[in-house]
Amino acid sequence: MKKIRKLVLFFILVVLGFSISYASITTFATLLSVSGVDIIYANPGENCMNEVTISWHSSKANSKLIYTTADDKNYEKAKTIEVTGIYDETSFIYYDVCKFYKCRVDLKDLKANTEYIYKVQTDNIVSREHKFKTAGTGSFTFGYMSDIHAVNYDNLDLGMTAVKKLQTVQTLINRSTKESGKLDFMLTTGDEVWRGSQYSNWLEWSKNEYTTATEDYLWAGAPGNHEYYTQTTSSVWNYYPDKYASDPSKIYEDPDYFYNTYFNAIKGVPQNGPEGVNSCYWFLYGNVLFMCIDSMQSSEYAKLSIIRQWFKEVVKKNEGNYQYIVAYQHYPWYDFQTGVDKYAYRWNDIFDEFGVDLALSGHMHGYLRSKQLYNGAISDDEMKGTYYVVSPQIGDRPKAITAYNNVDLFGCWESTINYPDYSAMSTITVTKEGMTYKLLNVKGEVKDEFTIKAKRPYILQNQIKEAAFDSITLSSDSSSISAHMDPNNMQYVKNIQLIIDNEKVKSCNPDANKVSYVSVSGIDTNKVHDCVMNVTFIDGSKKTYQTKLATGAKSNIINKLALESTGAKMKLSWEVSENASSYKVYVDDKEYASSSNNYAEIDLKDLKYNSKYSLACLDASGKIICMKDIYYTNYGDMNLDNKIDKNDASILVDLILKNKDFDETSIKFIDNNKDGRVDIGDAYKILSCANNTIDKIKEGTYLVTIVDVDGNLLAFEEVSEGADLSITAPTIAGKTFKGYSNPYKNITSNLVLVAYYE
Ligand SMILES: [Fe+2]
Ligand SMILES: [Fe+2]
Numbered sequence: 034m035k036k037i038r039k040l041v042l043f044f045i046l047v048v049l050g051f052s053i054s055y056a057s058i059t060t061f062a063t064l065l066s067v068s069g070v071d072i073i074y075a076n077p078g079e080n081c082m083n084e085v086t087i088s089w090h091s092s093k094a095n096s097k098l099i100y101t102t103a104d105d106k107n108y109e110k111a112k113t114i115e116v117t118g119i120y121d122e123t124s125f126i127y128y129d130v131c132k133f134y135k136c137r138v139d140l141k142d143l144k145a146n147t148e149y150i151y152k153v154q155t156d157n158i159v160s161r162e163h164k165f166k167t168a169g170t171g172s173f174t175f176g177y178m179s180d181i182h183a184v185n186y187d188n189l190d191l192g193m194t195a196v197k198k199l200q201t202v203q204t205l206i207n208r209s210t211k212e213s214g215k216l217d218f219m220l221t222t223g224d225e226v227w228r229g230s231q232y233s234n235w236l237e238w239s240k241n242e243y244t245t246a247t248e249d250y251l252w253a254g255a256p257g258n259h260e261y262y263t264q265t266t267s268s269v270w271n272y273y274p275d276k277y278a279s280d281p282s283k284i285y286e287d288p289d290y291f292y293n294t295y296f297n298a299i300k301g302v303p304q305n306g307p308e309g310v311n312s313c314y315w316f317l318y319g320n321v322l323f324m325c326i327d328s329m330q331s332s333e334y335a336k337l338s339i340i341r342q343w344f345k346e347v348v349k350k351n352e353g354n355y356q357y358i359v360a361y362q363h364y365p366w367y368d369f370q371t372g373v374d375k376y377a378y379r380w381n382d383i384f385d386e387f388g389v390d391l392a393l394s395g396h397m398h399g400y401l402r403s404k405q406l407y408n409g410a411i412s413d414d415e416m417k418g419t420y421y422v423v424s425p426q427i428g429d430r431p432k433a434i435t436a437y438n439n440v441d442l443f444g445c446w447e448s449t450i451n452y453p454d455y456s457a458m459s460t461i462t463v464t465k466e467g468m469t470y471k472l473l474n475v476k477g478e479v480k481d482e483f484t485i486k487a488k489r490p491y492i493l494q495n496q497i498k499e500a501a502f503d504s505i506t507l508s509s510d511s512s513s514i515s516a517h518m519d520p521n522n523m524q525y526v527k528n529i530q531l532i533i534d535n536e537k538v539k540s541c542n543p544d545a546n547k548v549s550y551v552s553v554s555g556i557d558t559n560k561v562h563d564c565v566m567n568v569t570f571i572d573g574s575k576k577t578y579q580t581k582l583a584t585g586a587k588s589n590i591i592n593k594l595a596l597e598s599t600g601a602k603m604k605l606s607w608e609v610s611e612n613a614s615s616y617k618v619y620v621d622d623k624e625y626a627s628s629s630n631n632y633a634e635i636d637l638k639d640l641k642y643n644s645k646y647s648l649a650c651l652d653a654s655g656k657i658i659c660m661k662d663i664y665y666t667n668y669g670d671m672n673l674d675n676k677i678d679k680n681d682a683s684i685l686v687d688l689i690l691k692n693k694d695f696d697e698t699s700i701k702f703i704d705n706n707k708d709g710r711v712d713i714g715d716a717y718k719i720l721s722c723a724n725n726t727i728d729k730i731k732e733g734t735y736l737v738t739i740v741d742v743d744g745n746l747l748a749f750e751e752v753s754e755g756a757d758l759s760i761t762a763p764t765i766a767g768k769t770f771k772g773y774s775n776p777y778k779n780i781t782s783n784l785v786l787v788a789y790y791e
Pocket of ligand 1: 180182224259396397398426
């Protein structure tokens with residue numbers, strides 16, 4: 034719990050011209066202010082496939098986040114989120130005094146494997162553009178550096194100027210990108226700034242004159258000792274260097290002890306740490322579970338046991354959601370100068386038990402990398418054990434190697450004294466087979482490279498599997514049973530197998546063959562059948578669904594069942610392939626009209642947009658010989674006036690806002706953007722076919738609408754169930770057609786295709 038601290042003391046110090054002597058320099062308390070918006074970070078969300086947290090500081094209470102996908106360069110489809118910040122006047126009062134509104138937006142509905150751009154704004158001050166990329170299911174590479182010590186002045190014992198330090202960060206990122214490809218995000222093991230309490234350090238780190246590192250990437254940072262430091266002391270005990278010397282554990286019971294205040298005031302990390310330690314957190318990026326340990330808090334006399342317990346619980350809870358575990362903290366696992374165990378002993382039993390693949394750390398300003406270690410020794414089984422890394426720094430105070438005691442345990446160690454600019458960073462590429470680690474210096478030379486073989490099989494996260502499984506619908510007609518899946522999920526499914534009555538078996542391979550359905554035909558009509566559906570995902574895991582499905586009465590004698598809205602009437606028409614003596618029309622399961630012709634009329638006033646119409650064919654004796662349902666639903670025509678316009682969009686918006694439960698058939702027709710539900714996106718899509726009329730809605734046909742990236746209608750075609758789009762994309766002068774946003778074969782629902790041109 035934060036508490037307003039001794040402001041009186043601060044004012045006295047300012048009045049007296051409070052000065053601090055540190056090393057050879059003298060610095061003064063400074064009054065700083067955030068001009069507009071600054072200190073902007075994309076932080077990991079709990080699951081970076083869909084979740085990222087944007088945090089920033091604002092000078093005004095109200096500010097906003099404006100974000101969109103990177104392909105929407107002019108922000109035409111951007112979303113805006115208004116935020117009222119939390120006023121923070123207590124975090125930075127000891128060295129640089131700064132008060133600001135801390136703002137945080139937890140984005141939850143992001144598209145996987147997608148680059149985003151964003152800006153923040155207060156009044157008319159707009160930030161520079163920042164970027165992040167969400168996780169996907171395939172390979173990715175993240176950058177890793179430590180001990181940046183960003184600072185806004187020279188003349189410390191830092192070995193290079195403040196500017197050179199930031200330039201070096203950019204040089205290393207450029208070299209890494211050249212060597213390992215585009216980086217998906219950045220991870221640090223702490224000491225991002227020289228003094229956490231110096232707001233000016235953070236402002237410097239957020240500038241872009243010398244590096245755009247913080248604006249180009251999502252940053253997963255860990256607190257180091259320097260994030261904890263005030264200017265007055267190098268001790269984490271802040272203002273109490275001596276007060277608790279005899280019993281350091283007491284410091285954690287002191288409400289005046291600010292511990293991770295600076296880190297948390299700056300970053301917006303997931304709030305999923307152990308109770309009372311909100312600078313520990315975990316997140317999933319693709320196939321990796323990342324565990325951030327605040328090593329300042331995890332000493333024996335502090336919160337080590339609580340953090341260890343949390344670690345175990347998080348890993349267990351995420352079982353089935355990861356293939357690899359990466360743990361990271363600031364303090365080193367092993368002493369880079371001597372090879373002696375520094376803090377590995379606090380964790381290696383847990384890392385062994387839960388199969389942590391890679392453990393990253395920093396602080397020592399030199400590089401050390403272990404072999405695969407298990408139980409404190411070299412593992413004799415490559416399916417067991419952890420690689421421990423101590424990262425080099427950016428630029429300053431390189432340490433010399435002394436004597437190594439445990440030389441056998443390590444694969445590589447080197448002082449950055451030997452590296453140009455005393456600097457290096459790493460890239461880690463994650464694939465289904467393993468993780469490849471590379472250490473690079475500023476010349477782009479690879480100074481160490483090793484591969485960690487995957488101990489666990491490739492795994493798709495449970496939420497992906499559940500969504501893919503849920504998107505499969507089973508249906509029957511008179512003599513067949515079929516499974517259809519949402520084409521967007523085909524990439525995750527290796528095989529769908531249908532077994533009917535334990536004997537008829539058929540399957541399809543959605544991922545390999547781009548087939549989204551399988552159908553077992555030739556089965557007895559008018560019968561209840563046992564149906565088993567086995568789904569095998571691309572990670573090899575399986576899910577089974579069992580049900581009973583009935584094949585219908587002779588519903589197939591009715592053809593071309595169609596609806597047309599004309600003036601005040603809805604006209605229902607049909608053809609039959611066998612003789613029928615008369616017909617009955619039902620509306621919402623109530624008998625409405627009878628007819629001896631092949632059409633009937635219904636008053637529009639008796640209908641709703643989602644009315645169900647049923648047609649029954651009767652034989653000469655008056656017995657129903659077949660029955661079939663149809664929904665007029667919509668093609669967007671919500672008010673049944675045979676026109677599609679913005680009135681329809683507002684009706685749909687209204688229904689959505691009232692939480693209308695759309696039935697399966699409605700979804701099939703109204704879900705124009707193919708996300709499996711009827712929502713506001715579909716209302717928007719209605720506008721893409723605005724000003725067209727519905728001439729006829731025929732059973733088993735769907736409307737495929739082709740729009741450009743701005744939603745303007747280019748063309749549309751009526752396509753029969755299961756058929757392919759036959760028209761070609763309209764030609765646009767001076768542009769080349771590149772493809773559609775969705776698969777356009779085997780159409781099984783209304784569909785809006787975005788046509789891309791270059
Ligand atoms: Fe450091
Ligand atoms: Fe450090």
